[in-house]
Amino acid sequence: MGRLSAALLGATGIAGQQFLPFLAGHPYFELKVLSASARSAGKLYIDAVKWYQEYYIPNEFVNMPVISMEEALEKADFDILFCALPSEIAAEWEPKFAEKGVTVFSDAGCFRKEKDVPVMIPEVNYDHINLLTAQRKNRNWKGGIVKNPNCTTVAAAMALAPLKKYGIKRVFLSSMQAVSGAGYDGVPSMAITDNVIPYISGEEEKVEFENLKILGDLDEAEGEVKLLPAVFSASCHRVHTLYGHIEALFIEFEKEVDIDDVKNSIRNFTSKPQQLGLPTAPKVPVILTDDPFRPQVRLDRNAGEPERCKGMSATVGRVRYDHDEKNRIKLITLAHNSIRGAAGNLVLTAELAKAEGLI
Amino acid sequence: MGRLSAALLGATGIAGQQFLPFLAGHPYFELKVLSASARSAGKLYIDAVKWYQEYYIPNEFVNMPVISMEEALEKADFDILFCALPSEIAAEWEPKFAEKGVTVFSDAGCFRKEKDVPVMIPEVNYDHINLLTAQRKNRNWKGGIVKNPNCTTVAAAMALAPLKKYGIKRVFLSSMQAVSGAGYDGVPSMAITDNVIPYISGEEEKVEFENLKILGDLDEAEGEVKLLPAVFSASCHRVHTLYGHIEALFIEFEKEVDIDDVKNSIRNFTSKPQQLGLPTAPKVPVILTDDPFRPQVRLDRNAGEPERCKGMSATVGRVRYDHDEKNRIKLITLAHNSIRGAAGNLVLTAELAKAEGLI
Amino acid sequence: MGRLSAALLGATGIAGQQFLPFLAGHPYFELKVLSASARSAGKLYIDAVKWYQEYYIPNEFVNMPVISMEEALEKADFDILFCALPSEIAAEWEPKFAEKGVTVFSDAGCFRKEKDVPVMIPEVNYDHINLLTAQRKNRNWKGGIVKNPNCTTVAAAMALAPLKKYGIKRVFLSSMQAVSGAGYDGVPSMAITDNVIPYISGEEEKVEFENLKILGDLDEAEGEVKLLPAVFSASCHRVHTLYGHIEALFIEFEKEVDIDDVKNSIRNFTSKPQQLGLPTAPKVPVILTDDPFRPQVRLDRNAGEPERCKGMSATVGRVRYDHDEKNRIKLITLAHNSIRGAAGNLVLTAELAKAEGLI
């Protein structure tokens, strides 16, 4: 029983690079097509890429040829596609691949608001993957499009997933985001050294909408997700860290909650990917810490076991009542923006789709 | 008409050092006593201090002798005292000076919760300075104790002062605080480089209480401040900046507000210190910016004109409705933690006390 | 006796911006033309510029119109020009202005190797300004071109100037340079956070050549500078600082030197700009420190008095023998790269030219 064949679009960019360790020697998927812009096409990967990672290019990809997107589309001789393109370009290319029968797992922001497009964090909303069926029917596609959420959405949604059962009424979120979220050249050192930038264009709207969608309930009959009936309000800020988005959450519930029960719900949270034993599913998807000084970005962003799941666990700490109002809690949540918030999460999503027989 | 004589306790520490540019050649006060721990006593200031500032020691203090606190107390031959001691030590020494007729302007955290002790931001609660009268009567002191708020309190209270008239019901505050707030040795570089620390011991409680006190109304008959009847909830975090505390505020009002009216209230805010022309009062105490990328910590922390008021203006930006709920707004506020949040604010407070005839 | 009229090319860029505080209200020069690329032309300065400084735009320039370089050249109705353009563009435009009678004071790297083009640090090689006479004759220009050195050259040359008299034989220089040296967008935060970049393209060659030229002797008869007959070897590195280039120098002299004499030579160094009382000449051009932990980049880069000369003094420390070899010393030198290494130094150079009657 062979592996599915896979392609990677935007393979040379900073986002694309980070897929490689997750796909090297993957048990389900064989990454056999690396695609990038015309400038890189025709070169070997090692010659085309400006490699910015603290680890080496996995051996199997070093001398793989890079092809253009046009060529990749023409052939389309692969089952799935990971897309690490900028949103505007992705919006043009993804449907073309979906039409040709390829299921696209995409990190790009486009289409997340489409009703029949799932935005996935496998532990949080595994059943949303079934939207693919509706999507294929609606659009008459054999392939399809599955989305990663925005990286800032992820840390919040993973902390909130175990708490959804208490009835979330309102959430205030204040983020402290790493520079890598803006891409390699996105934040000049002159801009962020000894500084905080209090605005990230478009981010707050994404975080607010995507959390409600991901935490919402799938309505299979309608082929859509019913948004969580809560109010989500975000304020997003850039701080001087390299990787890892950390967020302060102020949560109001429909009714009173017991703080120890809340902590236990987080501590014991586990989900479908763990039950299925998916290769990129960390043993503990949300780690609860009792140390008030944790999570810390540098110390906890790479949480996740076993080794290949480093960076796949979110870490939640400082879970406490807000004064003596028992229907309100405050907490801190952290997730690795370019692993759980990007490459790692998307590979896990593809694993789920495979396990569910959707690809 | 001579200047009042002044002493500085804790003159060699990082907090004490920052009083010197504000007191050099001051028109109201003559700083003639520098006091520090026994280890420094007997030395010239330049020999006793480990100078950490980006500017030079003002000439008039370079060769001033440093005396011990015991000696300073024994003499007590000065009208006012600026206290830059750690809180536990200050708690022991401040009342002794007050008893001996000295009015103490203190940056230390102790006594802020005492009913007859004013916690001052002159533009926000200038009339609270009159608590001194009640305090002197209550305690049978000729001197007295006046407090600076915690440095994190300041940025929030200055943004909220112009908005108090709308009826503040609830505030959520998420801070991103500079390392200097913890003192020179407070935050190792190993701790904060490429990191965020999501907890600052005791800070949230201070911020929550002090904002309600400072924004509260003076009840002169009772000799106390009626706390603002609002709920204030803080989450405090350390980020990698040197100076300047920046905070995201989510504010709920009693009723709907007009966003342009709110902006104008901030833009036009001015107060007693400006009317009195106090030497350390900035022309514009709260600067409103329409650039969504501002305030930025490094670019805006030193706001304030004229030159001697650099760092005395808070800057507020991103004033916006929270979704379409017109009784809720979000904003960002920034103040220089060791100028407006410490030395500068305290000197301004002493100026107010002088102008009001209380010293 | 009126002021000379001046223009600024590249006025909106990060380098150009830094000329403004030095030219605001200048006693010799009236900056009346701000020029930038076609994109900015026609706008008011405040609308054209993306202002990155920690201080405000001086009032007199806020609403000044920005004109194109073509228009500036066509008019050429100013006596001098400050050029803050990138080198390739400057190479095209500077001669055109010189031909039309304008003397160009330029921060761009082009032409520094031309024999009749002076590369100036006024305290180090004030007499080289007279190359202008030869240049005008050679090229049949009424105007001319005068160059600023590379910013890394400056810290070394200022430390070496007082030592030239001992006979410099060989210098090894290892630099630790600030990110601003590469321009606002030059160094991404992903590139320099928790990092050192051990190479700056072309920098070592510039530093090696320019030091020998600036420290060389003017041969007026030949209309050129005789390079210092020494060997200069540089290794240039980028570290994580915002402003200020600090350098370790290992110096070999022709013969033995007395270390105290060396220190006194640095301590007492003063030069023509100080004698002439030029407006941008700091009282002490090279500050000697005996504290082994100084100079430090953040604490000392802004050295210079009076106030308008902040950043114009270099600071030298750790002057010591290299083992017991008395013909060798080691030292550390620091200069502000964008003040003494750029805008400030160039304005001082223009002041010198004015005082010498060359403009």
Added chain:
Amino acid sequence: MGRLSAALLGATGIAGQQFLPFLAGHPYFELKVLSASARSAGKLYIDAVKWYQEYYIPNEFVNMPVISMEEALEKADFDILFCALPSEIAAEWEPKFAEKGVTVFSDAGCFRKEKDVPVMIPEVNYDHINLLTAQRKNRNWKGGIVKNPNCTTVAAAMALAPLKKYGIKRVFLSSMQAVSGAGYDGVPSMAITDNVIPYISGEEEKVEFENLKILGDLDEAEGEVKLLPAVFSASCHRVHTLYGHIEALFIEFEKEVDIDDVKNSIRNFTSKPQQLGLPTAPKVPVILTDDPFRPQVRLDRNAGEPERCKGMSATVGRVRYDHDEKNRIKLITLAHNSIRGAAGNLVLTAELAKAEGLI
């Protein structure tokens, strides 16, 4: 054939912590004693330690009891000891253990100048380990003391080892060192953010002496090392990096060298630890890079394969002639200060001693 038993002194400190991943499941050594100060004694390791690492405490040590140094000495029921104590304390305790038959592998600075004490980088001076025999005889010890060099020494000595054969005459070294070299609390963030500190007390003397000793030749007859007959001159500086010391070297040889031959000597350098297949010996001890922008601290400090040898390889780049003087080259060298410069190197040294039958 059992493993040797081992103890770790200073197990809870930042230096001691970093031995744990190298000793977890070690094939030669069983770490069965964790010792620390009286304050920690009696606690479980997890309760005694303030864990600062980006990885977890290896499972086998989490619940190991911590004992006092007195108790460790009294028992002395282990073959070898790793010492991560501060130098002054180590100077007192190490000889006591050596007397009782324990061979001490020490990271502390004391005793490095003793003639019969080897200072080891196994790839560079493997035969120096035989000084142990002389030492045991001289001091009538059954145990002994073996030293790690200073962390700054290591990067230089590893780059120079392949070049020793050309006849090194003089070396100038300029270091850019990470804050972790000073311990967890050693460098406040207020001290190093946006800064360079141009002095590290005692460092230059250590680097200069230790390089000559490590690169010197063992004289077995005399039971000492003949220092390399070269002149070594260092200037040591602290920059804002977390881990990894990078150094610029200017090297003068006795005679001309061929630059390609020099590069090949570095590229092909391998030594006894590789031949013996020691567990902590990286495949390539000194990696040569041709990319002029490398080595970079953050990207290359963890070089080393296989996985357990991460951080054990030095990286050398920018190997070039100094102008056209063929007896001079310049290069950049980088080594991880707390792995190759501390824990990892010392474990490798113990492995060498075991393989050589000295323990």
